[in-house]
Amino acid sequence: MADGTQNGIPQRVLALRSMFSKNRTHRELDERFRYLLDRRRTELEAGVIAEARCIALIGASGSGKTTAAEHLFASQPDLVLHDPHGPRLDVASFQVPSPATLKFVGQTVLETLGFELKRDKSAQIIWSMAKGHLEARRTLFLHIDEAQDLMRHQTPRELNAVVSTLKSLLQHKSWPVGLILTGTAELKTLINHDPQLARRVYPIEFARLNILLDSDRILNAITRYADAAGIAVSADILNPEIAARLANAADREFGLMIEMIIASLEDAMKASAEGLSRAHFTSMFRKRTGCVDGLNVFIADDFERIDVRRLLDDGEDT
Ligand SMILES: Nc1ncnc2c1ncn2[C@@H]1O[C@H](COP(=O)(O)OP(=O)(O)O)[C@@H](O)[C@H]1O
Ligand SMILES: [Mg+2]
Structure with a gap:
């Protein structure tokens, strides 16, 4: 079955979307x-x-x-x-x-x-x-x-x-x-x-994410959602830098962060990846905003300077 690996992805994503995270x-x-x-x-x-x-x-x-x-x-x-x-x-x-x-x-x-x-x-x-x-x-x-x-x-x-x-x-x-x-x-x-x-x-x-203080919570959220999706998390993800990049990508909004974790996991599912890696976050952000790599929060060195809200709003309009 060529498309066997695609089976059940919408259901698995739906299950992730129905999880509620408390802050x-x-x-x-x-x-x-x-x-x-x-x-x-x-x-x-x-x-x-x-x-x-x-x-x-x-x-x-x-x-x-x-x-x-x-x-x-x-x-x-x-x-x-x-x-x-x-x-x-x-x-x-x-x-x-x-x-x-x-x-x-x-x-x-x-x-x-x-x-x-x-x-x-x-x-x-x-x-x-x-x-x-x-x-x-x-x-x-x-x-x-x-x-x-x-x-x-x-x-x-x-x-x-x-x-x-x-x-x-x-x-x-x-x-x-x-x-x-x-x-x-x-x-x-x-x-x-x-x-x-x-x-x-x-x-x-609504408390905005704090890049330093919420680092562990952000990484916990990634682990929790990946667990629920039955996907392993690559070792290159669970560090404060990725937490900071993700918080920034989500314009430090809690809901957007969860949405982006789920979308990245969906990318990993579609690619039948071994585990969730930084590349899935990168492609999620590219798809969501349509931005070039220089403005991709998961690629750029000076990611903190990127005006994410503008990218997100533009991305939604198209
Ligand atoms: N507590 C939460 N747990 C899981 N996902 C959440 C939570 N809060 C928001 N989200 C997700 O974040 C996104 C934005 O949430 P939403 O309630 O529409 O935000 P707002 O009304 O402030 O614009 C939605 O995709 C939603 O499913
Ligand atoms: Mg609303």
């Missing part, structure tokens, strides 16, 4: 979320209505925000998720639509809750309906992904309206809803736009 950001997020969830449940049991709170998870694209939020909700044993038509939806999650007008965002909240608007309505009516549906479904948290887009192209007046809508969810008289906002650094501008909102927000910044 300190995930632990902090989990702790904070658990705290707010327990607090809210205690209040509900006691019949107390108190203001809800907001967690803002901030990181660059590829840091792992969307994955972290999905895993956070899915890993809680006692939450009802992904059930748009059931009686209860503990966490409703959506990505900010485009254009991010207050009206369209409100409509997206309604859709997330399984309600379809039949007729055009004003933003004010839509949001009042959304709040009613959040209460009817007993939704404890609303997760808004790419939340920085809420402020894109907004006039100062529209921005004020967005901020007061978010506050009004937290402060609702009969059914306050907690917020989990995930987004890029611009999200901080949105939050700080209003001190009343800012003081209700617990910010968590």
Whole structure:
């Protein structure tokens, strides 16, 4: 069988992609979320209505925000998720639509809750309906992904309206809803736009990889994923230099680093290689960015000077 060695590669890669790696950001997020969830449940049991709170998870694209939020909700044993038509939806999650007008965002909240608007309505009516549906479904948290887009192209007046809508969810008289906002650094501008909102927000910044301090963790991640893939790791890989090059290749973002380890392992599988070697990282980076060798982080001597973000973004566009 000529293609016998190719067998099962997509499945093996899928298995690697479904692994979840934890870092300190995930632990902090989990702790904070658990705290707010327990607090809210205690209040509900006691019949107390108190203001809800907001967690803002901030990181660059590829840091792992969307994955972290999905895993956070899915890993809680006692939450009802992904059930748009059931009686209860503990966490409703959506990505900010485009254009991010207050009206369209409100409509997206309604859709997330399984309600379809039949007729055009004003933003004010839509949001009042959304709040009613959040209460009817007993939704404890609303997760808004790419939340920085809420402020894109907004006039100062529209921005004020967005901020007061978010506050009004937290402060609702009969059914306050907690917020989990995930987004890029611009999200901080949105939050700080209003001190009343800012003081209700617990910010968590996605830790970027530190080339020196995280060296062992990076090498451990390579070993863990290679083990899971059933591929040996060549001796020329497990050293701080490769860790530094990989961190740099991933623009020091955790999620991108994992993505690149998996893609390099996939290359090794396709080549039926004996083990994962530096050449697989080199070809992975070349494929991902389309760059010449002089700009390849796994080849160039002065790899720290390469503007990786530009290469990655350009590579994705093509
Ligand atoms: N904790 C994690 N464990 C394994 N892979 C991860 C983890 N976090 C992110 N990734 C991977 O990193 C990539 C980017 O993650 P994503 O959540 O889309 O980032 P963001 O939303 O910050 O742009 C995805 O391919 C994802 O599978
Ligand atoms: Mg995302």
